[in-house]
Amino acid sequence: MWIGLSLVCWALQAQNGHEFGLMPVVNLNKKLNDNYKLNVKLETRQLLYTQDQFMFEQELVDLAPVVTRRMGVNSRLSGGFLLRRRDRQWITRSIQQFAMVQNLNSFRLGHRFVTDQTFIPDAAVSWRFRYRLSSEFPLSGLTLDPQEFYLKANNEYLYEIQGDTRDLEIRILVFLGYNFANKNKIEVGFDNRFDTFLEGQLESISWFNVTYYISI
């Protein structure tokens, strides 16, 4: 986390403008049996501010179904794909993921390792290698119970290879969440992304994010 924050502070001094937008997400989870579950993420993004001017531009819509297999008590292996509608183009991405959760005394940590391959028409395949550290802090008591608020902080590193270019993106996310009695959750916060760390001028964007996690 501190490495990420330091890099971002350094990067902010040299960045090339900042963008801002909205990102509502619906994250649907369906248990298939004791070992398998299906996760479907539906996400959209609207750009509100870019290049020193306000606007209202629909950027993309994503649909990402992923099948997850339980490997151990707290570890999961997933595979799936993403279908993206952007600039009147269909973009596809294959996704492979390993995630594990650690239960500590007063908070939980989530580790997520992802590799994905993005297929864009008339462009080289983009390969990404990602690691995300997530932490959940209950705001009442030691564990997150139903009808309680929590704070969530994520720090993610994405290394991308596309043709001859290499890039590093860092994401820092802070959310306020609420855990409903039926295991559903809603989170509201900012998803801050800083990219073009390795080549070109740094770009940053903040998404105001509302995510609803549904378990059925």
Next chain:
Amino acid sequence: MMSTWRYSLIIWFVASLPLVAQTKLEKEYRMSKEAVPVPALRFVDDLAQERKVKWYKEQGLERSTIEAKFKRNKRRYSVEFNNSGLLEDVEIERSYRSLPDTLKTALDLFFEAQYKRHRICKTQIQYSGKPEIVLAFLQQSGITAMPRVVTRFEIVAKVKSDKTSREVEFLFDQSGRLLSKAVIIQKNADHLEY
């Protein structure tokens, strides 16, 4: 083809759906020292001796308990009382390796016989009995057992039998005999995985 705007409106609508009434379930939350029954407060004041104590209430469907958590001699203490402040037990976190050799041997044999694989996650020694006797016992250093203080061992382990992995809480007596076990239901972690 539906425009991306229409997709967006649908997603915003669904994301705001959870703002509906929910039913109450069991939960645990912080409580103030002022709300703690006097017998519980006295017991913990005598044991913790000025150390920072955090008080919690565990509200179940049928009963509720009060729990004090603090550190003493670099060890985590968890003291549980009933709603009137009567002591239920004191749990002290220890390393598995620090348990008596005879007990460890019995426990290792138990796990190897019952499961294909196991990994110890947490070990606690549990003391119960009359509050004044338990307090006297815990205040004396170097004593490992005392008549009228019931000593048990609570072990949380990840175990694998056949194709299923589970986290289970076991309770053993001093000879390593299993008294009870309960599967720990893992809390939903979709928001940490995706």
